Amino acid sequence: MSFPRQLTRGLRDLFRPTARTRELDEELQQFYDEAAADASSRGLAPDEARRAAQRQLGNPSAAREQVRSFGWENTLREALADLRFATRHLRSNPGFATVAALTLALGIGAATAIFSAVYPVLFQPLPYPHAGRILTVWNTYQGQRFEAAFGTFRELQQRSRSFDAMAIFEPWQPALVTATQPERLQGQAVSAGFFHVLGVAPALGRDFLPADDLVNGPAVVILSDRLWRRQFHADPALLGRSIKLSDTNFTVIGVLPASFEDVLAPSAEIWTTAQYDPSKLTAFNTWAWGDHLRIIARLLPGVPRAQAADELNAIARTPWPQFPRPRWASLRQGLIVDSLQHDLAHTVQPALLAILGAVFLVLAIACVNVLNLVLARSAQRRGEFSMRGALGASRLRILRQLVTESLLLAFLGGSLGIAFALAGIRALVALSPPAMPRLNAVAFHPAAFLFAFSLTALVGLIAGLVPTLHLTRHHLQSGLRQTSARASRGRSFARRALVVSEVALALVLLVSAGLLLHSMKRLLAVDPGFEPSHLLTLQVQSFGHRFDDSSPSPGAGSRARWQFFRQALDAVRQVPGVDQAAFTSLLPLSDAPQVEAVYGARFEGDPPQAGRNVFRYAVSPGYCQAMSIPLRAGRFLDDRDTADAPHVALISESLARARFPHGDALGKRLKVGPDNQPWFTIIGVVGNVRQTSLALDESAAVYIPAQQSWFADSTLSFIVRTRGDAAALAPAAQHAIWSIDPTQPIVRVLTMNRMRDRGESERRFVLTLFETFGLVALLLAAVGIYGVLSGSVVERHREIGVRAALGATRRQLLTLVLGDGMRLTAIGMAIGLLGALAASQALAALLYGTSRLDPATWIAVLALLALVAALACLLPAWRAARINPATTLRAE
Amino acid sequence: MSDPSTDVIQGTMDMLILNTLSLEPMHGFGIARRVEQVSRGVFKINPGSLLTALKRLERAGWLDSEWRQTDNSRRARYYSLTRAGKKQLEIETADWTRRAAAIARLLRQEA
Structure with a gap:
């Protein structure tokens, strides 16, 4: 050929x-x-x-x-003719075309966008070689994951045999003073094996060596490609040169590849060695026994995860004398060993799975709606096909025409769907909560698009073809004879069943959205324990060698720090519009990492091994007053409680009640943090505060004067109670602080209300999606009801006309059609109730302070659905009521 | 696409056309007339099938065509055999001869 x-x-x-x-x-x-x-x-x-x-x-x-x-060109020419005809056909039915294409696009777009967003978290392997072999190891506190101490890491590293490498990491936020403003970098302090565990090597320079990770070892950093380009103009000569970070010189030894993604700290741009001192492990009151580290490990090839977990837990159960353990790192509750992939996803997994489930419901509704629309079309076009058959078109020819039409519709819906998906992905990334892992890996997922697209296209195709196959086989002639479809009961039953299922699916989504909405309202109504309005918060750093305690006079650094923060606070208090101001080491509802917030506390008289985890607040005098935390007994901290005064503390109501049920906490003594520090005398009991989130009632807290703390925090949060708009005062407050020292970075400048909303962004994210999906479902169900009823009014035109002629009033006709539609709705709602019951069970973990059977929500949702359904029925019913009996009779 | 009323045996149309054109270039009617004459009216070719077949053979590269004057000075489309067409004719002829001989042998045995 x-x-x-x-x-x-x-x-x-x-x-x-x-x-x-x-x-x-x-x-x-x-x-x-x-x-x-x-x-x-x-x-x-x-x-x-x-x-x-x-x-x-x-x-x-x-x-x-x-x-x-x-010739082949002829086949093509016929296909083009089909396409032209199909285009003309859709153009002459703009309502059908628009609704069908939009439905398809909504279903495809939503499913693709959601799947694209959850894929990197739930399904995609992490971007490391043999990522399945990377594990995380956690200490356990009350059954939950808790950070580990360096001593624990060292023992596990030396005793275990299942791992190729094991490493620790913790947050590190050095300040880089640039030409313009001091910038705080996000980074990590890691042990030498960190990048080896991840399986990543620098693109330029070298990885950390064990010699870099020794006490007083060289100060070295590895940069991310992004930081290298942003601050150092991608200069290869930077390697080996030193840069000044937080007043210390660090030698740049490597730059990571541009493709490197640190899933453990997505915003990290710079890494240094942690340089823990193993010789300090004999004493428990050292930094090396502070539980603020996370452990990752890479399995040896061929070692199953379960075996490694068993080994680690066996080590945890059997202490060796050469590895003494303090109370908080006794490992008596075992270790939590998990794959890194699952560890990243475990907090967001229930929410993401719920969203994925919801989007499948939306896709199902979209499919049902397309099915419904196409069935309605083909019912209306029976006459047309019969006519074309009678004029000599072969069955194949008619089928080909139908396939072309379906494909054209699918193509329209699909292209619109891509646009929806791209917009949806952008919106999802913008909306997504800060806790969402692997956000920078979210990208349009072609396989998900193809799946959603082929599903809907297939549904449309089958829906278009099946009735026509049936028709062409038996009714080509009979279809011509009966133009008013009296014998279409079977098909209209199918369409009614579809509407019922649409209503049912919509109800499931609406109930879920309603429950989440109610839960959100409950959550925002929770009293955080302080007054969040008119409150500005700023995080202030103190970097520099003058703050080091290792300088010739011990304690001078801490005093310098205190002086800087105290002067800055005084400066802020002078700003016009400021009512009160204070600072704290730990800010409620902020994203402060647990590791810097929680310390062990032991009351006088407790056995030496007893201890409870409490939030440690090192605060300035006036903190509780500025926050409006109520005093329950005793007195607040004030200017009397200086460094040299007797050590005093406030404790939270919940802690007081747990330890002193008879209400005699005042005057008792406790230790917070290291055991070698003096006792703190309880001088007051204050109200409980929600620290990590509104939903969590973990309120055991100890407030100590910052000057009396056993270490001076380098970073403090300033809180400013304002008389007017809190946000408006932010620039003035920053300038006041910089007037004391312009080189100190100020970050996370937010009003407390913004901070609170940000803390609930994950719930809000889920809620927003469910609300959107619920609305889409409601709309599609309404379109479905409207379509079926309109069709039925057209089909029953004659019957209704006869009824009218026989004396039925308009009101009766209206009720006839309305009742028909509402019957379908009622059946759908009954089925939907069962589905919603099951769905609410799955949703229960995401609800706060709301029963999954909350009657108000269920009744409101049912009422809303019934109302919308009634509105959708009204137009066809009104049309039926206006049928003129005379016209109908004349037509007969 | 062959017309059921055609008397030409299924599958032999191409061979008949190629064979006819192996003598000299001819126009459509010429081919039809020649086949009818030589077969003494056994084979009749209708123009729809003939022109479709010519188009197919030309696409296959076995025929070329050009418009030129006929003997009685009318314009006509003349078809001529290409080299590939000559080869194809040999293949089809050999194939047909083999098959016809086999059928003839079978029929003799029956008789």
């Missing part, structure tokens, strides 16, 4: 159809002429010769059609 010739001739015929037709006509004419000439040469009379030639030629148009239907 000569392929080029096939192609070129085919294309020529395709693009010059008139020339081709003329040529063909000419050739046929010539055939006829030659035949006539031949006949007359055999001696026939002219008109007899013409007749003979005509006989030989046969039907010229049949011959023309036969020749024209040859």
